[in-house]
Amino acid sequence: MxxxxxxxxxxxxxxxxxxxxxxxxxxxxxxxxxxxxxxxxxxxxxxxxxxxxxxxxFVNAHSHLELTAIGPIDGKPDFVSWIRQLVKKKTLLDPEEQKKGIREGVKKFINSGVTTIGDQISFNTEWEEITGSPLRGRLFGEVLGILPEICADIYSTFKQIKEQLSATDSLFKMHISPHSVYAVHPLVLEKILENEPPPLSCHLAESLAEEDYFKRKGGELMKFIQERGIDAPHQGISGLDVLFRLNLNLSSLMIVHGNYLNSSDQALIEKNNLSLVHCPGSHAYFGHRPFPLEKYLSCGFNVALGTDSLASNLKLDFLEELRLVKKTHPSLSASTILEMATLTGAKALKMENQIGxxxxxxxxxxxxxxxxxxxxxxxxxxxxxxxxxxxxxxxxxxxxxxxxxxxxxxx
Ligand SMILES: [Zn+2]
The missing domain is CATH 2.30.40.10 (Urease, subunit C, domain 1)
Known part of the structure; x- marks a missing residue:
């Protein structure tokens, strides 16, 4: 044709x-x-x-289609209250409602020009609803659990899902990833980073609560983790620093959010040539400090874009994300923004040989x-x-x- x-x-x-x-x-x-x-x-x-x-x-490098049915969590909560509400709502979500939400989310993505996604899934997500959609992409199985045995169980469930998916002719590939550093036990973090092929999608330096957890060993996130019956097991002043001190190969990571990166984090990003995924709508929803996008682009960072989920964004509209970038960073040209939305996203997902x-x-x-x-x-x-x-x-x-x-x- x-x-x-x-x-x-x-x-x-x-x-x-x-x-x-x-x-x-x-x-x-x-x-x-x-x-x-x-x-x-x-x-x-x-x-x-x-x-x-x-x-x-467009390449939407970070989404959680499974959360579409939950919708935005009301009341502009702080990050940890948001997690608490999300966990509760997710447990109550009926599988049929979740599937319906996924279908609606896919439709919203296609209607706003998204053809590839990097979508996070939980061990019990109705993932076939995503891989059976017309979209292409990576499915990031989020390993989550501060108790090592729970975390290891979830890891092995994802290995089975990965096998099932690879036997289909779907346009998706599965990548088992740590949800974040703070929510995964160091022993399992080590296993994932050593054994799983890139890219590994990881929420990093997302919130002030996360900064408090690593840097000051306190705050709401620390309380949330201690409620799980374990003393915070991570050694380091940031998520990336924890991985660095464990002497792990960081080059597979794709950093999601990066709203509160310190100077040594930025040096590690540069050294390992890591991609960042900025989520403008989710950033605005939580009211994070201004994202230094111009600075990161001038440092040569590969900054892709993502919608995140409808639980922390008012819309699932990728065009709205582009407009938000233009609004908050007016000095960026339209062509720079479109490159972030396409080729840069493809590089972040390590799919630039296929798309972008x-x-x-x-x-x-x-x-x-x-x-x-x-x-x-x-x-x-x-x-x-x-x-x-x-x-x-x-x-x-x-x-x-x-x-x-x-x-x-x-x-
Ligand atoms: Zn996310």
Whole structure:
């Protein structure tokens, strides 16, 4: 199939207006200047998106679809009260409600241009609802438990799920990861970091409560952990510092949040070339201190974007996350923000060989926005309140005004 695009933001080089992309199966076969369409028209189906801006699908590097049904926890609670309420609500959640929430979340992601996710799951999540969706991505099995035996049990459950998933033809791969450092016993942290292939998604330096726990050995998070009947077993002044002191290889980590990174954490990120996932909506929900995004980008950090879950975000709308970044960091250009939303996200999930740019050989995951032909293509994306075209793995999963084309294609 040939796709004629009004403007192509391939994430490799400047915009091309117009351009033609050839899809072969589930892959991008060719990306060319507009002349190709004249030569090859008539030989294969042509999808006319000449009034659209086309770009790679968005990568939402951090989500928890399983929490969609829970929704935002009311009352702007502090971080640890939020965890307490979340744990309670999660226990009461019926599996059918959870599945319904996952389906709604997937829909919200696709409608806002997300084609790949890095989604966290618990050991008892209805994960097949996620892997059976049209999306692509990583499924991060969150190992959680401060008591070593509980933690080890969850780890082995995830190993079974990983095996089950690898026997399917889903577009997801499972990566067993530590939920965080504070919530996992050091013995199990060691096992995961030594044995599990990258990327390992880990909540790190998320809240002031976490900072209090490591740095001052006190606060609400310390109380919460002590209630589990164990003395806080971690040695170090931050989550990353604990792992460093255990002499573990940090290079597999993908740091989620990083709202309160100290200078030695930042040095470890630089040394190990670690990716960070910033979650603008969740950051605003908790009212964390301003995120030093400009500084991190100028240091060369790979900063991707995530929605986090609906339990700590008012919407599951990736376009809203892009607008939030622009609002809180107005000096960033639209093209920098779009790169964070695509190629950088792909690098964070270690999927840049498959997705993140419109490049021959990569998977055909693309999104399109209607375009007036005048406005800068990048600006159209940041102003849009929905996506008009979505293709994942070479299949059209959303095409407003193009149902007839899709019907003809499938007939
Ligand atoms: Zn999270």
């Amino acid at each position: 040939l796709i004629q695009a009004g403007s192509l933001l391939s994430m490799e080089g400047p915009p091309r207006s117009p351009a033609v992309v050839r899809i072969a199966g589930n892959q991008i076969a060719e990306v060319e200047s507009a002349e190709l369409r004249v030569k090859k028209k008539g030989e294969e189906p042509v999808l006319d998106l000449s009034r659209f801006v086309l770009l790679p699908g 740019s419109i490049t021959p050989g990569k998977k055909a995951d693309m999104i399109g926005f209607k375009w007036d032909g005048k406005t800068a293509p990048e600006d159209i994306v940041l102003k849009a309140d929905q996506v008009d075209f979505v293709m994942i793995d070479g299949k059209i999963v959303r095409y407003l005004d193009g149902e007839q084309f899709v019907r003809n294609l499938n007939s």
